[in-house]
Amino acid sequence: xxxxxxxxxxxxxxxxxxxxxxxxxxxxxxxxxxxxxxxxxxxxxxxxxxxxxxxxxxxxxxxxxxxxxxxxxxxxxxxxxxxxxxxxxxxxxxxxxxxxxxxxxxxxxxxxxxxxxxxxxxxxxxxxxxxxxxxxxxxxxxxxxxxxxxxxxxxxxxxxxxxxxxxxxxxxxxxxxxxxxxxxxxxxxxxxxxxxxxxxxxxxxxxxxxxxxxxxxxxxxxxxxxxxxxxxxxxxxxxxxxxxxxxxxxxxxxxxxxxxxxxxxxxxxxxxx
Numbered sequence: 139x140x141x142x143x144x145x146x147x148x149x150x151x152x153x154x155x156x157x158x159x160x161x162x163x164x165x166x167x168x169x170x171x172x173x174x175x176x177x178x179x180x181x182x183x184x185x186x187x188x189x190x191x192x193x194x195x196x197x198x199x200x201x202x203x204x205x206x207x208x209x210x211x212x213x214x215x216x217x218x219x220x221x222x223x224x225x226x227x228x229x230x231x232x233x234x235x236x237x238x239x240x241x242x243x244x245x246x247x248x249x250x251x252x253x254x255x256x257x258x259x260x261x262x263x264x265x266x267x268x269x270x271x272x273x274x275x276x277x278x279x280x281x282x283x284x285x286x287x288x289x290x291x292x293x294x295x296x297x298x299x300x301x302x303x304x305x306x307x308x309x310x311x312x313x314x315x316x317x318x319x320x321x322x323x324x325x326x327x328x329x330x331x332x333x334x335x336x337x338x339x340x341x342x343x344x345x346x347x348x349x350x351x352x353x354x355x356x357x358x359x360x361x362x363x364x365x366x367x368x369x370x371x372x373x374x375x376x377x378x379x380x381x382x383x384x385x386x387x388x389x390x391x392x393x394x395x396x397x398x399x400x401x402x403x404x405x406x407x408x409x410x411x
Contacts, residue, residue, distance in 0.1 A: 169205055
């Protein structure tokens with residue numbers, strides 16, 4: 139009963155976190171452009187009931203702009219982490235099937251992981267002309283390595299199981315074994331890896347945009363908002379930096395906690411702790 143209660147609490151926490159993030163994301167997408175319009179008469183207002191996060195130098199409501207910016211950052215992070223997770227599964231399965239491909243993949247993984255992600259994303263984004271395309275490709279191309287190693291090890295372990303050997307003796311093809319035996323066992327690792335990559339993708343999107351190599355300045359992303367706020371900190375205007383930063387940290391922590399909860403639910407060993 140104690141184990142069941144602990145598992146039930148974990149499932150309830152995961153569902154609650156997913157609901158909070160889904161509502162937050164939906165609100166961010168539903169905000170109209172008129173809600174973040176400029177107003178010279180409302181420039182640089184401190185936090186108040188009318189403007190919970192204050193306003194920026196152009197009179198735009200920071201609360202609405204931060205919500206909309208987090209929607210943009212979460213969209214980029216979700217797209218990049220999804221592409222990266224699919225690459226990790228394909229590379230992991232391929233590496234476990236051929237020795238020469240395993241050697242090449244291992245060399246590429248060591249190369250990618252040997253360079254700091256921020257620098258590598260900047261180089262890829264700059265080579266592709268910056269903007270959304272370069273940022274998306276840069277993040278997706280640098281976050282698949284750890285999950286690919288995990289998938290490779292899982293595939294090697296599954297291939298040694300008796301039921302896989304029995305399927306081979308019965309004349310089943312490699313594709314049939316992949317679809318019916320391997321992929322069902324890899325789905326939990328895929329989803330957990332996707333969720334755990336999501337906060338890293340959001341942070342890299344924000345940091346690269348903050349440095350000026352990501353999304354264009356007119357895009358209401360968190361990195362852009364934080365970059366703009368640096369000009370006014372010396373003048374005592376702390377709210378354009380504090381509230382967007384706290385929102386970014388809160389969303390990243392929520393997603394990370396969601397990923398950890400899913401890992402506990404899907405992992406048969408963690409589920410019995």
